Amino acid sequence: MANFETPALREYPVIPLVQEGTMAHSRPFVAKPDIQASVGFPGELVENWEQKAVVKLGELVSQSRALQVFLDSCVKCGACTDKCHYYLGTSDPKNMPVARQDLLRSVYRRYYTFAGKYFPKLVGARDMTKDVLDEWYTYFHQCSQCRRCSVFCPYGIDTAEISMAARDVMDHVGMGQKYSNEIIGKLHKIGNNLGLPEPALRDTLEGLEEDVKDATGVDVKFPVDMKGAEVLLITPSADFFAEPHIDGLIGYAKVFHAAGISWTLSSYASEAANFSMFIGSHDNLHKVAVRIRQAALDLGVKRIVVGECGHAWRVAYSFWNTLIGPFDFLDQNYPVPQHICEFTYDLIQRGALTLDKTANDDKVVTFHDSCNVARASRMGNMPGGQFVIPREIIKACVNNFYDMPADTIGESTFCCGGGGGLLTDDLVELRVKGALPRMQALQQVVDEHGVNYLAAICAICKSQFTKVLPYYKHPMDMIGSVHGLVSNAIVLNAKQ
Amino acid sequence: MPIVVNGQTIETDEEGYLANRTEWNEDIAKEMARVDNCELSQNHWEVINFLREYYEEYQIAPAVRVLTKAIGKKLGPDKGNSKYLYELFPYGPAKQACKYAGLPKPTGCV
Numbered sequence: 001m002a003n004f005e006t007p008a009l010r011e012y013p014v015i016p017l018v019q020e021g022t023m024a025h026s027r028p029f030v031a032k033p034d035i036q037a038s039v040g041f042p043g044e045l046v047e048n049w050e051q052k053a054v055v056k057l058g059e060l061v062s063q064s065r066a067l068q069v070f071l072d073s074c075v076k077c078g079a080c081t082d083k084c085h086y087y088l089g090t091s092d093p094k095n096m097p098v099a100r101q102d103l104l105r106s107v108y109r110r111y112y113t114f115a116g117k118y119f120p121k122l123v124g125a126r127d128m129t130k131d132v133l134d135e136w137y138t139y140f141h142q143c144s145q146c147r148r149c150s151v152f153c154p155y156g157i158d159t160a161e162i163s164m165a166a167r168d169v170m171d172h173v174g175m176g177q178k179y180s181n182e183i184i185g186k187l188h189k190i191g192n193n194l195g196l197p198e199p200a201l202r203d204t205l206e207g208l209e210e211d212v213k214d215a216t217g218v219d220v221k222f223p224v225d226m227k228g229a230e231v232l233l234i235t236p237s238a239d240f241f242a243e244p245h246i247d248g249l250i251g252y253a254k255v256f257h258a259a260g261i262s263w264t265l266s267s268y269a270s271e272a273a274n275f276s277m278f279i280g281s282h283d284n285l286h287k288v289a290v291r292i293r294q295a296a297l298d299l300g301v302k303r304i305v306v307g308e309c310g311h312a313w314r315v316a317y318s319f320w321n322t323l324i325g326p327f328d329f330l331d332q333n334y335p336v337p338q339h340i341c342e343f344t345y346d347l348i349q350r351g352a353l354t355l356d357k358t359a360n361d362d363k364v365v366t367f368h369d370s371c372n373v374a375r376a377s378r379m380g381n382m383p384g385g386q387f388v389i390p391r392e393i394i395k396a397c398v399n400n401f402y403d404m405p406a407d408t409i410g411e412s413t414f415c416c417g418g419g420g421g422l423l424t425d426d427l428v429e430l431r432v433k434g435a436l437p438r439m440q441a442l443q444q445v446v447d448e449h450g451v452n453y454l455a456a457i458c459a460i461c462k463s464q465f466t467k468v469l470p471y472y473k474h475p476m477d478m479i480g481s482v483h484g485l486v487s488n489a490i491v492l493n494a495k496q
Numbered sequence: 497m498p499i500v501v502n503g504q505t506i507e508t509d510e511e512g513y514l515a516n517r518t519e520w521n522e523d524i525a526k527e528m529a530r531v532d533n534c535e536l537s538q539n540h541w542e543v544i545n546f547l548r549e550y551y552e553e554y555q556i557a558p559a560v561r562v563l564t565k566a567i568g569k570k571l572g573p574d575k576g577n578s579k580y581l582y583e584l585f586p587y588g589p590a591k592q593a594c595k596y597a598g599l600p601k602p603t604g605c606v
Contacts, residue, residue, distance in 0.1 A: 029510045178510075183603050193604030200554035207562055238605040241559045242590075243578055245605075273605060309605075423605060425511060425591070459605035467588075476582075 004429045006471045007089055007436045009443050015082045019091040023433075027138045028426045031176035038185025039284055042174035049173040050128045054111050056172045057104075060165045060280075061112065067165055070157045071108045074098060080149040080159075085414050086142050089433035094139050097149035097159045103136055104166050137175060140166040142430055144420035145278060146371035151411055163420070164280030171279055179424035180275045184284050191291065192237035192271035198224075201267055204240050212250060218492040220257045222249075225299065226264035231256070232296050233263050233340075234272045234316075235307025236459035244480045245462050248308050251483025254490045255344050258353055263305070269295035272312035273459065278421035286323055289315060293324040302331040305338045308481055310370035310419065310458030313339055317377040341457060342379050344486060345389045348396050354491040360398040363453040365485065366445050367391055367403065368438065368465075369413035370458035384410075390457055390482055397489035402449040408441035416456075418464030431464060432471045439472040446474075454479045501527045513594070513601050520548075520598030528596050532587070536596070540584055542570055547597040557594050557602055 033043025046052060061068045080097035082088065087095040094100065102124065109116030109125035116125030126132055145160035170176065186195040196204075205222035212220045223229065233256075239249040256263045269291040276284035296304055304327075306316045316337045321327070327336045335342060347353050367390060379385040387410050395401050408414050417434030445451040454469075456462055456479060465479035497512060498505045501523050507515035512528065514520060525544060529536045536544075546566050550558045558566070560578055568576015581589035590602050 179603075186603060194556065194602060194606070196556050197554065200556045200558075203554065204559045204562055207559075207565065211561070211565075236605055241602065241604070242606040243560050246559065246561050463605050477578075 004432070006432055009436075009440050009472065013088075013437065013440050016088065016091040018093045020093060023086075023090045023092040023095065023142060023430065024138060026142060026427065026430050028141050028422070028424055029178040030137075031178045031181040035178060035182045035185055036171075036174065036176050038188065039171075039176070039181050039281070041171045041176055041181070045174045049133075053133070053169050053173045054107070054128050056169045057108060057165070058112060060168060061108065064161070064165075066158070067161055069155075070101070070161055071105050073155045074101060074105070074157055075155070077154060079152050079154060080157075083149045083152045085146070085148070085417060085437045086144070086430065086434045089417070089436035090142075090430070092142075094135075095142055097153075100139055100143055101157065101159055101162050103132070103139055104162050107132060133170070133173075133175065136166050136170060140170075141177060141422065141427070144371070144415045144417070144422055144434070146415035146419055147375045148371065148412065148415065151375065160420070164278070166280075167278070168280035171281065177279070177421065179426070180279050180421040184275050184279070184281075184288065187271055187273075187275075187288055191268055193273050193275070194237045194241055196237055196240060196270065198267040201240060201265075201270060205265070208246070208250060208253070212253070216492055218257070220250075220253050220492070222253050223262075223264045225267050226262070227298075228300050229262045229264035230301065231261060231263040231303045231305050232299055232301040233265055233305050233307060234269060234292055234312070234337075235265070235340075236272045236309040236312060237270055238459035238463065239307055240270075242459070242463060243466070244477065244484055245308075245459055247484030247487055248481025249483075251481065251485075251487035251490070252307060252340055254487055254492060255340075255347065255353065255483070258490055258492055259347050264299060264301070266292075266295035266299060268298070272306055272309040272316075274312060274315045275421055277311055277315055285315070285319070289320060289324045292320075293327075296327075297329065303334050303338060304330065304336065305340055305343050307340050308457040308459065308483060310372040310460060314372040314376040339379050339389075340483065341389050341393055344483070345380070345393055348393065355396050355486070355489040356491050357397060357399045357489060359488045360485055361400075363398060363485075364400040364402065364449060364451045365394055365398050365453045365455055366401070366442065366451045367394055367409070367482075368416065368454055368456045368461060369409050370456060370461050371413060371415050371419055373457060374411055374413045387411075390455075393482055394455055394485055397485040400449075402445050402451055404441040404445050408437065414438045414441065416458075416461040416464040417468060419458075419460050423460050423464055428467070432468050435464070435468040435472070439468070442474075443472070452478060455482045455485060456480075457482050499524070499527055499531070511595075511601060514598045517598050517600070524598065525596040532592070539571065539575075540593075540596070543567060543581065543584060543589065543593050544597045546570075547593055547599060551597070551599050557590060557599055560590055563589065
């Protein structure tokens with residue numbers, strides 16, 4: 001399939017010996033000028049880019065106390081070194097979180113610390129040069145911003161913030177990544193990552209209404225731009241387009257139908273994802289998110305529910321209120337915003353859904369915690385609700401559920417290998433290798449319990465697993481949506 | 497990475513998708529497939545033609561489910577599934593078939 005070797009799964013997980021430079025060749029396509037322009041960045045490397053990069057870095061540090069603390073406080077204890085899935089899968093020491101941070105920290109020290117200004121060699125400070133920039137481009141696109149390392153860092157240093165800052169600096173001097181920036185540009189223009197125009201969205205949803213009617217005999221609706229609906233559903237556009245995502249969308253629609261709660265999609269804000277977070281761009285983050293506020297106001301909804309998308313839930317749960325709030329026009333009796341899993345779980349708790357677990361008896365299920373849900377947000381009204389609620393939904397829908405090993409789930413979950421703007425074909429080698437720790441853990445429950453279904457609540461995870469599972473000798477359709485399981489189990493019109 | 501078809505040089509992007517959609521013809525599709533060691537059968541053409549028709553109407557490639565349904569109607573229910581499409585286009589029906597059809601690559605979490 002490609003020109004590299006898939007890492008071998010072992011009897012138990014092994015921390016690999018360092019092999020320098022194994023991933024030095026891996027770098028995604030650079031964005032062309034038209035794509036850069038679509039997200040407000042220069043089209044190519046600007047004049048005096050070295051100086052401009054340093055100035056930008058200084059601005060970012062002065063605006064973010066967190067970033068400054070992350071850059072100043074590392075004591076090189078090494079706790080993070082074996083925590084990154086990309087290090088574990090590639091053996092490249094620059095994929096150790098501390099080494100990745102140092103790529104940027106060395107430049108910060110040179111220009112913004114006393115020791116670095118006067119004794120650079122003593123403190124590992126480096127000038128901003130083309131080699132350094134290229135190294136940034138290579139290795140800051142080998143970080144999925146999953147934040148697993150930060151869980152194990154005694155100082156809580158968050159490599160994701162450093163990686164976002166590095167990408168922001170690179171964008172500002174004209175060296176952006178094609179994949180993320182093209183997508184953000186498309187969203188500004190059309191309203192979603194895919195570039196799916198309204199007529200195509202409507203056609204797709206009408207097709208789904210027919211499919212569900214054929215399969216169940218029930219008229220489950222997929223409304224678009226329905227003014228006065230109770231709920232606005234904001235979901236990743238992959239849910240309209242890709243497999244197995246679309247089964248999740250069908251699941252949400254069936255839940256709304258069964259609960260008798262009116263809902264609508266928006267053709268203007270037809271995307272939950274906000275890739276601006278991956279490139280650390282506050283302006284783009286706001287511009288993307290504010291469409292959702294506008295859609296909610298225009299449609300006059302009372303609630304906003306967010307579909308299965310990992311980083312979108314981080315943006316919604318952690319940033320929306322200050323970014324595009326206040327949401328005083330929504331019904332305050334419900335969480336603002338609410339995750340689709342919270343929504344469904346609440347209905348299950350109240351006995352409002354009839355679920356037939358035997359519909360999923362062909363499956364032995366495990367659950368992959370997605371990083372942005374696990375480590376950057378929450379669900380429900382209890383700490384750790386983001387781990388409990390999706391599992392409780394699954395257990396209400398299936399008879400056979402087994403968790404993967406404890407150090408690979410929950411807040412220690414391993415990234416799927418494709419998050420943070422790396423879900424692109426030009427990084428397939430990185431994605432396959434970075435999936436190793438998750439595949440190792442999956443193999444254990446496959447061997448011990450016969451697991452044949454990996455459920456997830458993130459569009460990136462679903463697409464990434466579809467791609468990488470075959471490299472590890474599993475069928476691509478082993479991955480599915482949590483609400484795909486709900487869709488199978490839910491009994492419509494049960495009370496009639 | 498331009499490709500040469502019938503003596504003409506055709507511009508493509510980094511990933512081999514046509515730079516200018518209007519330049520597409522069947523020989524270009526065949527040449528793109530040849531590079532991937534794939535020979536286009538009538539069944540491949542059914543998919544490629546459907547993609548082009550859909551794109552003409554909606555300015556985007558169809559969702560995988562829309563595609564499988566349409567192919568199922570045309571070629572029989574045993575072929576209306578993504579497994580069959582992956583057999584035809586092992587790099588993924590959405591991406592590989594779009595490339596041969598001269599359409600842009602689908603973007604996003606797909």
